[in-house]
Amino acid sequence: MPNSLIQMKKIYQVKEGVEEEFHICVKGGHTLELCLQLLWLANPLPATVNALIEFHGLGIRSPTLLSSQPVTISSAQQFARLGINTPLRTEKINPTGKFTSVRRTIIPHEYDIKVATNELLDFVPPSDAELQAHPDTLYSQMYEMRLTYKFTIKTEKENKAIPVRPSFPSLFNQLYDSPVDSQLWSLVESQSQTLTFGGAVHEVQPVSLKKGDYRICLLLRHSERSTLEKLTNIPCELLLTLPDVFPCDIYSELDKASTPTLTLKDDGRSTIKAVTLKRGSHKDLYVSRPTKDLPSWTEVGDVLVGSLVLDKDNAAVTTLQLLYNVPPKSSVKDAKEDKAAEKKKKDTLDDVLFKARLDYTAGLRKNSTKSSLEEYEQNLTALIEERPSSVPLLLERLSFSLETETLERTVPSTEEEDKWRAKEVELVYNDMLKTINPSVLARYFGGVEPSKEDLEDDEEAKELNKDMKEQRSALKKILLSRALISSKVVEKDDTSSSAVSDELDRAVKEMKRWVAKADHLDDDEDKSQLSIILARHAISQDKKSTALSILLKARKDLDGKELKQIDEEVVKLYVLFGDMDHLVQNMKESIEARYPTKPRKL
Numbered sequence: 265m266p267n268s269l270i271q272m273k274k275i276y277q278v279k280e281g282v283e284e285e286f287h288i289c290v291k292g293g294h295t296l297e298l299c300l301q302l303l304w305l306a307n308p309l310p311a312t313v314n315a316l317i318e319f320h321g322l323g324i325r326s327p328t329l330l331s332s333q334p335v336t337i338s339s340a341q342q343f344a345r346l347g348i349n350t351p352l353r354t355e356k357i358n359p360t361g362k363f364t365s366v367r368r369t370i371i372p373h374e375y376d377i378k379v380a381t382n383e384l385l386d387f388v389p390p391s392d393a394e395l396q397a398h399p400d401t402l403y404s405q406m407y408e409m410r411l412t413y414k415f416t417i418k419t420e421k422e423n424k425a426i427p428v429r430p431s432f433p434s435l436f437n438q439l440y441d442s443p444v445d446s447q448l449w450s451l452v453e454s455q456s457q458t459l460t461f462g463g464a465v466h467e468v469q470p471v472s473l474k475k476g477d478y479r480i481c482l483l484l485r486h487s488e489r490s491t492l493e494k495l496t497n498i499p500c501e502l503l504l505t506l507p508d509v510f511p512c513d514i515y516s517e518l519d520k521a522s523t524p525t526l527t528l529k530d531d532g533r534s535t536i537k538a539v540t541l542k543r544g545s546h547k548d549l550y551v552s553r554p555t556k557d558l559p560s561w562t563e564v565g566d567v568l569v570g571s572l573v574l575d576k577d578n579a580a581v582t583t584l585q586l587l588y589n590v591p592p593k594s595s596v597k598d599a600k601e602d603k604a605a606e607k608k609k610k611d612t613l614d615d616v617l618f619k620a621r622l623d624y625t626a627g628l629r630k631n632s633t634k635s636s637l638e639e640y641e642q643n644l645t646a647l648i649e650e651r652p653s654s655v656p657l658l659l660e661r662l663s664f665s666l667e668t669e670t671l672e673r674t675v676p677s678t679e680e681e682d683k684w685r686a687k688e689v690e691l692v693y694n695d696m697l698k699t700i701n702p703s704v705l706a707r708y709f710g711g712v713e714p715s716k717e718d719l720e721d722d723e724e725a726k727e728l729n730k731d732m733k734e735q736r737s738a739l740k741k742i743l744l745s746r747a748l749i750s751s752k753v754v755e756k757d758d759t760s761s762s763a764v765s766d767e768l769d770r771a772v773k774e775m776k777r778w779v780a781k782a783d784h785l786d787d788d789e790d791k792s793q794l795s796i797i798l799a800r801h802a803i804s805q806d807k808k809s810t811a812l813s814i815l816l817k818a819r820k821d822l823d824g825k826e827l828k829q830i831d832e833e834v835v836k837l838y839v840l841f842g843d844m845d846h847l848v849q850n851m852k853e854s855i856e857a858r859y860p861t862k863p864r865k866l
Contacts, residue, residue: 275303278311287581292321322357322574322582323349334585335551335572337512339592342553343521348574350541356575358538361551361586363510363570366562368502372411373479375496377489380406388445388487406445406485409492410866413480413500417473418561420507427470427505430462430480434498439465444495448866449482454824456863470505474823483866503569510554510568512586521550553588566590618654622647626660640664653699655738661692662745682752689746696742700735702777708732740779741790747771748793751800765804772801782821792818792826796833803840812837828859 272288290296300313324333324346337344348357380386387403394401417426435447442464451459454477462468480500486492513535515521520533541547551572558568567587574582611619625647628640644664647657665688709732714725750768757764775797778784782791795818802811815837818830835851838844 277306321352337588339589344551349546359514361512361572363568366504367567373414375411377409404487409484411482425472429470429503444484446485455859515550521552524552686749743775747775747797
């Protein structure tokens with residue numbers, strides 16, 4: 265056992281007539297050593313100490329009379345039973361239980377084994393015994409294996425970070441007896457910023473992670489490739505701290521613990537309180553599962569981790585680990601849901617074919633060949649002739665107008681690219697007005713929106729509500745893109761043309777009728793675009809301070825690539841202010857640190 269678990273070191277000042285009390289966990293049947301040393305820093309003069317040592321004990325037994333460390337609540341049984349006896353003396357118990365974190369296990373996504381470098385440090389010299397047996401024994405080449413683990417953090421509250429601590433329990437706390445020569449891991453976010461490192465011995469501090477994708481890279485080294493090939497499935501354990509403590513009740517009767525959510529009257533339901541047990545007596549405890557709803561981001565296979573304290577007054581020496589296996593999420597449907605599913609409008613064959621053709625056409629944008637562009641334009645023209653009023657088709661046309669990274673459209677040499685794209689977006693906007701009537705949308709959403717109960721039995725109202733929301737979402741997207749491309753034109757306009765500024769002003773005014781603040785949007789990318797548009801619009805009106813306040817507010821609510829876009833806008837704004845070279849340099853260095861162009865590797 266690690267000595268930190270079975271030893272205690274205290275430095276304290278001895279005062280005459282003052283009694284100090286310390287608790288330490290001991291192992292039965294072994295010798296306890298007590299060492300006292302006078303330390304000049306605490307007591308410069310000799311002192312007399314009387315030490316009184318008392319042994320206490322609570323025997324813990326599971327129903328099978330085997331060790332119950334830790335106490336585990338299975339997802340099916342939903343309670344755990346353990347027996348307590350007092351072999352030494354009369355003891356008091358005052359139990360309580362709670363869960364504070366979630367343990368999740370992930371497996372490698374990919375691995376790569378290769379020969380290490382040709383430097384001297386990457387060769388293992390032969391031992392003296394090997395040299396004596398075979399004097400011509402050569403150095404052994406080191407091999408490296410890098411395993412990559414991917415995981416996603418989901419949060420219930422938007423932008424609420426969750427403390428996470430990665431570890432590799434199968435290799436942890438093994439140094440000289442480790443099966444590999446060395447191990448090191450790093451935690452990296454989606455923008456390639458390294459958040460923390462870890463090794464073979466010491467636990468790292470938890471890292472607060474926001475919603476997003478992350479990866480862990482584990483580096484293992486050994487002189488034999490075959491050894492590394494047998495370690496390609498090493499699991500990684502993530503310990504995620506729960507946002508709130510989940511308490512669990514402890515009963516002295518089985519039926520109460522197996523039904524913790526029941527609220528029957530007069531069934532004598534009450535949790536166990538402080539109890540005194542005489543020497544040689546026995547008491548059964550039943551620990552029930554937590555009754556609070558688990559976070560939505562928990563998954564089947566996760567394990568809630570907490571503690572069961574047998575005596576709250578002596579928690580340091582009466583604490584056991586408590587585990588609860590997360591059960592599958594409920595998929596039970598009531599009769600109303602089944603009835604609504606039966607009434608749900610079925611798509612016709614033409615609808616299915618149109619959607620499939622649109623999806624195929626959208627996939628062509630990912631190919632940069634000339635033939636793909638020709639096929640894409642042909643399919644798009646045919647789809648427009650078939651259903652010019654399709655909202656998904658309008659959004660696809662918008663994406664094509666703004667496309668800059670996949671299909672390379674030929675920009676006329678006589679026009680500047682952003683101005684040309686602005687005209688393309690304007691065409692989509694005008695066609696959108698033929699399909700989506702903003703006045704009708706305003707009247708529908710201007711009143712009280714139908715509740716879920718109102719829509720349950722009215723299929724026509726439900727279909728209308730769905731269409732209106734789809735149209736409103738498309739309208740917001742097009743207005744945002746229209747204003748964004750206009751802001752790019754204004755930003756690159758060296759002539760300070762009033763006509764260009766007026767065009768941006770009109771686009772922003774129309775956008776604000778539907779999107780005035782970030783709360784009106786759900787997607788982080790759209791929120792970032794809105795902040796950039798409002799900031800550029802303020803700059804065009806010579807309101808630089810207003811623009812800066814908009815961008816700084818957006819920095820608090822965004823992260824990832826959206827935050828990078830905001831930071832780049834802040835740098836541009838600092839340059840416009842002038843005499844802010846120190847702020848510009850500081851922000852650029854911060855961007856480079858958080859979004860490295862060359863990610864650091866193990």
